[in-house]
Amino acid sequence: MKRSLQEVADHVQGRVVGDGAVELNGVSSIGSASPGDLVFVEDEKNLSLAMDCDASAVIVGESAVVASPRKPLLVASQPRLAFARAAAILCPSRKPQAGVHPTAVVPLSAKLGRDVILEERVVLGGGAAIGARSRIGAGCVLGAGVVLGEDCQLYPNVSIYAGTRLGHRVIVHSGAVLGSDGFGYVRDKATGRYEKFPQIGRLEIEDDVEIGANSTIDRGALEVTRIGRGTKIDNLVHIGHNVQLGENVVIAAQTGFSGSIVVEDNVVMGGQVGIGERARIGEGVMLGGQSGVLPNKVLRGKGIAFWGTPAKPLREYLKELAALARLARKR
Numbered sequence: 001m002k003r004s005l006q007e008v009a010d011h012v013q014g015r016v017v018g019d020g021a022v023e024l025n026g027v028s029s030i031g032s033a034s035p036g037d038l039v040f041v042e043d044e045k046n047l048s049l050a051m052d053c054d055a056s057a058v059i060v061g062e063s064a065v066v067a068s069p070r071k072p073l074l075v076a077s078q079p080r081l082a083f084a085r086a087a088a089i090l091c092p093s094r095k096p097q098a099g100v101h102p103t104a105v106v107p108l109s110a111k112l113g114r115d116v117i118l119e120e121r122v123v124l125g126g127g128a129a130i131g132a133r134s135r136i137g138a139g140c141v142l143g144a145g146v147v148l149g150e151d152c153q154l155y156p157n158v159s160i161y162a163g164t165r166l167g168h169r170v171i172v173h174s175g176a177v178l179g180s181d182g183f184g185y186v187r188d189k190a191t192g193r194y195e196k197f198p199q200i201g202r203l204e205i206e207d208d209v210e211i212g213a214n215s216t217i218d219r220g221a222l223e224v225t226r227i228g229r230g231t232k233i234d235n236l237v238h239i240g241h242n243v244q245l246g247e248n249v250v251i252a253a254q255t256g257f258s259g260s261i262v263v264e265d266n267v268v269m270g271g272q273v274g275i276g277e278r279a280r281i282g283e284g285v286m287l288g289g290q291s292g293v294l295p296n297k298v299l300r301g302k303g304i305a306f307w308g309t310p311a312k313p314l315r316e317y318l319k320e321l322a323a324l325a326r327l328a329r330k331r
Contacts, residue, residue, distance in 0.1 A: 008024060009074050011086065022056050039059070058073055111128070112130050115132060119137050122136045125143040146161075148166050164179035168208070171209075178216075199241065206226070216238050223242055244262045255272060255275075266284045280298045
């Protein structure tokens with residue numbers, strides 16, 4: 001889709017230096033750019049590379065603006081963010097025509113909003129409600145009473161258990177399972193056997209959440225598991241029952257949550273983090289990959305990076321590693 005540089009600048013709230021009429025039809029990295037492409041530069045040391053590549057225009061920050069650039073510039077305070085927003089209008093995703101595939105199973109009690117897409121072999125339970133312009137991929141199963149907001153995207157083979165609620169603009173990738181029973185059992189001391197604890201709560205996912213492929217999120221045992229607005233969850237993440245995730249939390253792959261954990265807003269977690277039951281992660285905390293948080297532990301410190309098992313502030317963790325190394329050399 002062709003757009004002028006000025007149109008793109010208006011969309012991303014940037015300004016143009018040079019010819020705003022130059023036409024763009026895509027985005028690219030600097031190394032693979034072609035005429036008509038838009039690239040971006042965050043580090044000034046890459047500016048000369050961007051100027052020498054075949055791209056038609058470059059997104060830069062204010063500090064990288066030059067008086068007479070060799071090609072047009074789109075100046076933005078956050079170049080990477082501006083590039084992402086530009087890509088959305090230069091490379092829009094193509095949706096198939098709205099409608100229900102003949103192989104889809106849709107009970108009379110289900111409610112479908114305007115321009116909904118149900119692909120091959122979709123199965124809806126009784127009373128399910130799908131918001132306007134949402135797309136349900138092939139092989140998805142939505143249980144009774146599932147509510148899906150507007151402009152959602154479910155990729156093939158997603159399973160959503162009964163009673164789960166998703167907000168608007170939620171994206172769920174293939175193989176994810178939402179609202180399954182939590183891992184809750186009670187041991188009979190007399191016999192040593194385990195009996196299932198009731199798993200009758202709900203799962204609620206707020207607006208603008210994205211959930212990666214093959215991730216699993218359990219319903220609450222007696223209450224609600226909640227995923228806050230704008231949270232982004234990578235592939236192969238498990239979230240146990242009664243967990244409360246705040247807004248704009250970012251979780252990398254293979255992270256695991258036990259039950260009843262609270263994660264406050266704007267937390268960032270690296271891959272393979274493990275968190276014990278009833279732990280609390282304070283607002284803005286950053287957890288490095290493979291960190292471990294013990295049960296009932298509270299981590300606080302906005303903008304502070306934690307690492308290791310048990311997780312500690314990064315500076316403290318590195319000091320301990322250095323001390324161990326010195327001790328090993330002495331021995």
